[in-house]
Amino acid sequence: MNPTPETIERVEELRQAIDYHNRRYYVNDDPQIPDAEYDRLMQELQELEHRFPSLINQHSPTQRVGDKPLSHFDEVAHRVSMLSLDNAFDEVEMQDFERRIRERLKLSAEQPLFFLAEPKLDGLAINLRYENGCLILGATRGDGSRGENVTSNVRTINAIPLNLQGDWPKVLEVRGEVFMPRAGFEAFNEHARNASEKTFVNPRNAAAGSLRQLDPRITAQRPLTFLSYGFGEVIPGQSQSNLSERITALRDLGIPTSPLMEVVEGVAGCIDYYKRIAKLRDDLPYDIDGVVFKVDDLSFQEKLGFVSRAPRWAVAYKFPAQEELTQVDVVEFQVGRTGAVTPVARLQPVFVGGVTVSNATLHNMDEVKRKDVRAGDTVVVRRAGDVIPEVVSVILDKRPDSSQPVVLPTRCPVCDSEIIIADGEAVARCSGGLYCPAQRKEAIKHFASRKAMDIEGLGDKLVEQLVEQQLINTPADLYSLSLEQLSGLERMAEKSAQNLLDALSKSKQTTLNRFLYGLGIREVGEATAQSLAQQFLTLSGIEQADEESLQETPDVGPIVAAHIVSFFRQPHNREVIDDLLEAGIEWPEIIRVEAEQTLLAGKVFVLTGTLSQPRDEIKEILIAQGAKVTGSVSSKTDYLVAGEAAGSKLAKADKLGVEILDEDALNILLNNVSQ
Ligand code: IVH
Numbered sequence: 001m002n003p004t005p006e007t008i009e010r011v012e013e014l015r016q017a018i019d020y021h022n023r024r025y026y027v028n029d030d031p032q033i034p035d036a037e038y039d040r041l042m043q044e045l046q047e048l049e050h051r052f053p054s055l056i057n058q059h060s061p062t063q064r065v066g067d068k069p070l071s072h073f074d075e076v077a078h079r080v081s082m083l084s085l086d087n088a089f090d091e092v093e094m095q096d097f098e099r100r101i102r103e104r105l106k107l108s109a110e111q112p113l114f115f116l117a118e119p120k121l122d123g124l125a126i127n128l129r130y131e132n133g134c135l136i137l138g139a140t141r142g143d144g145s146r147g148e149n150v151t152s153n154v155r156t157i158n159a160i161p162l163n164l165q166g167d168w169p170k171v172l173e174v175r176g177e178v179f180m181p182r183a184g185f186e187a188f189n190e191h192a193r194n195a196s197e198k199t200f201v202n203p204r205n206a207a208a209g210s211l212r213q214l215d216p217r218i219t220a221q222r223p224l225t226f227l228s229y230g231f232g233e234v235i236p237g238q239s240q241s242n243l244s245e246r247i248t249a250l251r252d253l254g255i256p257t258s259p260l261m262e263v264v265e266g267v268a269g270c271i272d273y274y275k276r277i278a279k280l281r282d283d284l285p286y287d288i289d290g291v292v293f294k295v296d297d298l299s300f301q302e303k304l305g306f307v308s309r310a311p312r313w314a315v316a317y318k319f320p321a322q323e324e325l326t327q328v329d330v331v332e333f334q335v336g337r338t339g340a341v342t343p344v345a346r347l348q349p350v351f352v353g354g355v356t357v358s359n360a361t362l363h364n365m366d367e368v369k370r371k372d373v374r375a376g377d378t379v380v381v382r383r384a385g386d387v388i389p390e391v392v393s394v395i396l397d398k399r400p401d402s403s404q405p406v407v408l409p410t411r412c413p414v415c416d417s418e419i420i421i422a423d424g425e426a427v428a429r430c431s432g433g434l435y436c437p438a439q440r441k442e443a444i445k446h447f448a449s450r451k452a453m454d455i456e457g458l459g460d461k462l463v464e465q466l467v468e469q470q471l472i473n474t475p476a477d478l479y480s481l482s483l484e485q486l487s488g489l490e491r492m493a494e495k496s497a498q499n500l501l502d503a504l505s506k507s508k509q510t511t512l513n514r515f516l517y518g519l520g521i522r523e524v525g526e527a528t529a530q531s532l533a534q535q536f537l538t539l540s541g542i543e544q545a546d547e548e549s550l551q552e553t554p555d556v557g558p559i560v561a562a563h564i565v566s567f568f569r570q571p572h573n574r575e576v577i578d579d580l581l582e583a584g585i586e587w588p589e590i591i592r593v594e595a596e597q598t599l600l601a602g603k604v605f606v607l608t609g610t611l612s613q614p615r616d617e618i619k620e621i622l623i624a625q626g627a628k629v630t631g632s633v634s635s636k637t638d639y640l641v642a643g644e645a646a647g648s649k650l651a652k653a654d655k656l657g658v659e660i661l662d663e664d665a666l667n668i669l670l671n672n673v674s675q
Contacts, residue, residue, distance in 0.1 A: 001051075001052075002052075002054075003048075003051075003052040003054070003055060007048060007052060007055075008055065010048065011045065011048050011049070011052075011055050014041055014044055014045040014048070015045065015059075015060055015061060017041055018038070018041050018042060018045065018061045019061060019161065019162075019163060019165070019254070021033055021038050021041070022061070022158060022159075022161065022254075023161070023165065023254045025158075026158065026159040026225070026226075026256040027251050027254055027255065027256045027257075028251075029259055042061065042062070045060070045061070045062055046062050049062055058134075058162075059134055059162055059163050061162065063155075063162075064155050064156045064158070064162070064220065065155075065156050065216055065217055065220045069214050069215035069216070069217075070152065070214045070215075070216075071214070072214070073148035073149055073150060073212075073214075074148070074149040075142075075146050075147070075148060075149070076137065076139045076146065076147055076148070076149045077145065077146050078127060078139065078142075078144070078145055078146065078147060078232065079173070079232060079233040080173070080231075080232040080233050081144050081145050081309075082125060082127060082141040082142075082144050082145075082147070082175065082232070083144065083306065083309055083310055083311055084144070084309050084310055085120075085292065085310055085311075085314055085315065085316040086310045086314075086315050086316070087290075087315070087316050087317075087318050088315050088316070088317045088318070089317075089318055091267075091271055093317075094267050094270055094271060094274075094315070094317055095267050097267070097293075097315045098113065098266065098267040098270075100312070101113065101295060101300075101304060101312065101313065104303070104304055104312065105300055105303060105304070112265055112266065113265070113266055113295070113300075114242075114263050114264070114265055114295075114296040114297065115263070115264050115265075115266075115269065115270055115293040115294060115295060115296055116242075116243050116244045116247070116261065116262075116263055116293070116294045116295075116296045117261070117262050117263070117264045117269075117270065117273045117291060117292070117293050118229055118258045118260060118261045118262075118291065118292050119258060119260055119277055119284070119288040119290075119291055119292075120288055120289055120290040120291055120292045120316050120318075121177040121179050121227060121229075121258075121286065121287075121288055122179065122202075122203065122204045122286075122287040122288055122289045123177040123178050123179025123180070123203070123204060123207040123208075123286075124140065124141070124177065124178055124179075124204070124207055124208050124211065125140070125141040125175065125176070125177060126138055126139070126140060126141070126150075126154065126175070126176060126177070126178050126211075126226070127139045127140075127141070127147065127173055127174075127175050127232050128154065128160060128173065128174050128175070128176075128228075129171070129172075129173045129232070129233075130164055130168065130171070130172045130173075130174070131170065131171055132168075132170060133163055133164040133168045134162065134163055134164075135151075135154070135155065135160065135161070135162050135163070136151070137149065137151050138150050138151045138153070138154025138155070138160070139151075140211070140212075144309055148212075150211055150212070152216040153210075153211050153212075153213060153216050153219040154178075154211075155216070156216055156219045156220035156224075157178065157219075157224045157225065157226055158225075159224075159225040159226040159227075159256050160226050161253075161254045161255065163254075164253045164254055164255075165252070165253055165254040166252050166253055166254075167252075167253075168253055169234055169235060169236060169238070170235050170236065171233055171234065171235040172231075172234055172253070173231060173232030173233045173234065174228045174230070174231060174232070174250060174255055175228065175229065175230040175231060175232055176226055176227050176228035176229050176230070176255075176257075177226065177227055177229065178207055178211055178224055178225070178226050179203065179204070179207045179224070179225060179226075179227075179286055179287070180203045180204075180206045180207040180210065180222065180223055180224055180225070180286075181203070181223065181225060181285045181286045182203060182285060182286060182287060183223075183285060184222075184223025184224075185200065185202075185203040185206050185223075187223070188200070188206060188222065188223065189206075201380065201392055201393045202287070202323065202392070203286065203287050204287065206222070207224060210222035210224055211224065225256075225286075226256060227256050227257060227258050228247070228250055228255045228256060228257050229247070229257070229258065229292070230243075230247075231246065240298070241297065241298055241299065242263075242296045242297060242298060243294055243295075243296050243297075243298060243301070244261070244263050244296050246298075247261060260277065260280075263296055264293075270291075270293050270317065273291060273293075274291050274317050277291050278319060281319065281385070282384060282385035282386075282387075288319070289318060289319055289321075289322075290316050290317050290318035290319050291316070291317050292314060292315070292316050292317075293314065293315055293317065294311075294313060294314040295313035295314070300313065301313045320351075320352070320353060320354040321352060321353070322352065322353045322382055322383060322384045323352065323380050323381065323382045323392060324350045324351070324352040324380070324381055325350075325378055325379070325380060325381075325395070326347050326348045326349075326350035326357075326378070326379065326381055327347065327348045327376070327377070327378055327379070328345045328346070328347060328373060328374065328375055328376065328377045328378075328379055328391075329346045329347065329348065329375065330345075330346050330375045331343055331344070331345050331346070331362065331368070331373060331374070331375055331406045332344050332346055332413075333408070333409055333413055335412055335413065335414045335415075335430050335436065335438035335439070336438065337438065337439055337441060337442045338429075338439065338442060339429045339430045339431070339432075339433055339436065339438070339439050339522070340427050340428070340429055341408070341409075341412070341419055341427075341428040341429060341430055342361060342362070342363065342364065343361075343362040343363070343364070343365065343367075343368050343406065343408075344359050344360070344361055344362060345359065345360045345361075345362055345373060345379070345391055346358065346359055347359060347360060347379075347381060350381060352381055352382070352383045352389070353382070353383030353384060353385070353389070354383075355383065357381060357383055357389045359389070360381055360388075360389040360390050360391045361388055361389075361390060362390075362391060363390075363426075364426040364427050364428070365408050365421070365426070365428060366426045367426075368406050369405075371391060371393065371394060372394060372405065373391055373394055373406065374394075374399070374403045374404060374405060374406060375403065375404075375406075376399070376400045376402070376403050377394045377395070377398070377399055377403065378394070378395040378398035378399075379391045379392070379393065379394050379395065380392040380393050380394075380395070408421070408428055412430035412431075412432055412436060412438075414430070414436055414437055414438045415430065415432045415435055415436035415437060415438070415572065416432075417430050417431050417432025417435065417436060417570045417572060417573075418430075418431050418432075418566055418569065418570060419431070420562065420563075420566045422522075422523075422559045422562050422563060423558060423559060423562070424559065425559070429522060431522075431563075431566040431567055431569070431570055431573075432570050432572050432573060433519070433520050433521065433522070433567060433573065434474055434475060434519060434520070434572070434573045434576040434577070435474060435570070435572035435573055435575070435576055436572075437473075440467055440473065440474070441463060441464055441467050442520075443474075443475065443520050444463045444466075444467065444472065444474075444475050444478070445460050445463045446518065446520045447475040447478075447518045447519070447520065448463065448475075448478070449518075450616075451514070451517065451526055451616065452514055452515075452517050452518030453507045453510060453514060453515070453518045454507060454510075454514070455478070455500075455503050455504055455507045456499075456503040456506075457496065457499055457500045457503050458478070458500060458503065458504075462489070462492075462500075465489055465490065466478075466481075466489075469489070471485055474576045474579070475518070475576065475580065476576050476579030476580045476582075476583060478504055479504060479508070479580070479583035479584070479585075480583070481500075481501070481504070483497055483498060483501060486500060486501065507585075508583070508584045508585045508586065509586065509587075510585060510586075510587050511533070511587045511588070511620070512533040512537075512538075512539060512587045512590060513526070513529040513530045513532075513533040514529075514587075515539070515580075515585065515587060516529040516532055516533060516539070516542070517529035519567070519573075519577070521563055521564055521567045522563040522567070523559060523560045523563050524560065524563070524564065527555065528553075528555055528556060528560060530623050531553050531554050531555055531556065532550075532553055532556070532564075533590055534590070534592065535552065535553040535554075536553075537589075537590045537592060538590075539577075542564070542568075543568045543574075543577075545564075545565075546565065547561040547562060547565050548561075550564055550565070599625075599669075600622065600625040600626050600627040600669075601625075601626035601627075602626065602627075602628065603626075603627045603628070603638040603639065604627070604628045604629075604630055604636050604637050604638045604639075605622050605627050605628065605629045605630070605637070605638065605639050605640075605641060606629070606630055606631070606632065606633050606637050606639075606640050606641070606649060606653070607619065607629065607640075607641045607643075608640060608641070608642050608643065608646045608647070608649040608650060609642050609643030609644050609645050609646030609647075609650070610643045610644040610645055611641070611643035611644075611663055612643075612663060618641070618666075621670065625670070632649070633649050633652045633653045633656065633658060634656070635656055637653065637656070637658045638658070638659065639658065639659050639660070639661050639666075639669075640653035640658050640659070640660045640661070641661050641662075641663070641666050642660055642661070642662060643662075643663065
């Protein structure tokens with residue numbers, strides 16, 4: 001069946017619309033329709049072409065992906081050589097660049113000299129040849145005079161128009177950079193990692209690897225994009241006298257160019273531009289490795305000409321490299337303030353990203369294994385912006401024969417307690433929470449905190465001072481502090497020292513769940529501490545429990561159980577606990593609340609508004625009766641206890657039909673329960 005004139009017209013209309021929206025997106029950076037709408041246009045076109053194959057031609061936006069892999073890339077000779085750039089690394093070299101140009105052009109000091117300025121994209125150079133407005137060739141730079149024909153791959157890049165718009169010259173070669181934006185690179189690598197496939201070390205390699213695929217269907221799946229910065233052969237020659245005008249004219253033809261392009265004056269303008277782009281660098285969606293300056297006046301460019309393979313009229317002012325090679329001396333393990341044990345590579349000092357780097361974090365053992373970093377290895381180190389330096393990859397060719405894989409130590413390098421990795425966690429941890437000097441400050445702050453031992457007046461700053469002055473090493477040492485020691489501290493009057501001693505003494509009367517929570521066992525929060533206390537009734541019961549019996553406690557799974565067992569297995573932790581009990585910490589005996597016996601068993605409460613007692617206290621009473629207390633109202637909530645000035649929670653409970661209690665009603669309920 002032949003297409004009707006209406007169908008032919010519609011196909012043409014769709015092609016034009018798709019090209020137009022592509023330009024809005026890639027050239028103007030101002031998309032007009034949502035992606036889904038764009039996809040619908042494409043789909044409609046595909047369907048029509050499927051029904052009427054005679055309508056398909058090379059220039060249709062559906063024909064970006066061919067269907068046959070190539071056996072090799074053909075070689076192509078460039079009609080105009082593809083040059084490279086000289087580099088400048090500091091302001092002095094930039095001043096030399098301007099001075100040389102002024103001398104050659106015999107410009108007087110008063111005559112201005114303008115440069116076109118652009119970021120230097122970190123991808124690979126490509127030459128696109130359009131004849132009669134149609135893309136007919138895409139070629140890599142190769143050795144500058146001959147490159148590879150990668151047309152079928154280039155056609156898959158949506159930012160590269162297959163057809164030019166407007167008033168194109170008969171032959172137009174545009175040059176620019178094909179690159180992979182960072183987000184696409186990260187997504188690609190994540191996907192590859194999950195599928196256990198090869199990852200790329202950086203976006204530049206990813207772009208190069210993707211463009212040099214023999215199967216264009218693979219290239220089509222890679223998130224490549226393109227910006228143009230120059231020209232090859234153009235017939236007939238162009239009339240504009242400045243490069244910036246010619247680049248701007250490219251946009252009208254539908255070719256994307258850098259939105260950061262500017263014309264700047266003299267070396268001062270260049271340096272200012274360099275500094276501004278350096279600040280933007282980490283926020284750009286793609287990698288750049290410097291900025292490029294080109295003399296804007298085309299007649300000047302002609303007079304200046306070339307030396308070997310670089311033009312005299314252009315320079316790349318490079319940013320400090322973000323990646324360098326160095327050697328790993330040793331992989332050590334650091335213990336953080338929460339007990340996380342982190343592998344760190346100690347490096348031969350190397351200047352990267354503007355600073356000298358001699359350590360790089362390896363995050364965790366999974367990462368060490370994945371990258372297989374070893375002592376003696378030569379590695380790529382990356383430091384981008386303010387991000388902490390990291391080892392990107394190992395150069396395996398340079399690995400010494402004697403090298404051994406890194407193993408996680410079994411004992412903490414700081415306190416010699418056991419190191420454990422809970423099932424399903426990547427992070428290894430020191431289990432000497434109460435004793436380990438690396439964790440000391442955090443452990444004591446947590447012990448003193450409101451929901452734990454609630455030692456009034458013992459804030460974080462004071463704990464830090466006490467530890468730094470070596471007045472305390474463990475939470476137990478708090479209870480042997482003297483008035484003299486305390487009043488000798490900075491900003492501590494005798495009165496407040498005495499208050500603190502009183503608070504310490506008061507904190508000795510506590511509950512088992514507060515005490516348990518205060519020990520800071522990994523994963524044992526308030527609610528878990530409460531459940532453990534209810535389940536085992538005594539501290540020694542918990543201390544002696546094995547993982548299996550711990551898991552009989554509500555909300556305690558294998559990970560929590562493993563943390564509890566390894567905590568109590570550390571002799572140092574047990575010593576600190578003994579010292580605490582010795583200091584006189586005690587709690588009332590717990591009477592088991594049989595869940596079934598109370599009316600509140602399993603009931604879910606939410607507390608809101610101002611109540612006559614602190615919420616924590618009411619919460620403890622409710623929990624002791626088998627109830628659960630949560631923070632937000634949902635359909636699972638049984639009661640909302642609402643005090644003065646209750647707000648949104650009250651409204652929500654009302655809406656959901658949750659029973660609402662004022663304090664009196666709560667007290668009646670509690671009295672009924674305890675009878
Ligand atoms: S101009 C004759 N401008 O850098 C001038 N090059 O080191 C030729 N590059 O091969 C290049 N961004 O791949 C120019 N805005 C830019 C650039 C740029 C990246 C690359 C290009 C070139 C290499 C030279």
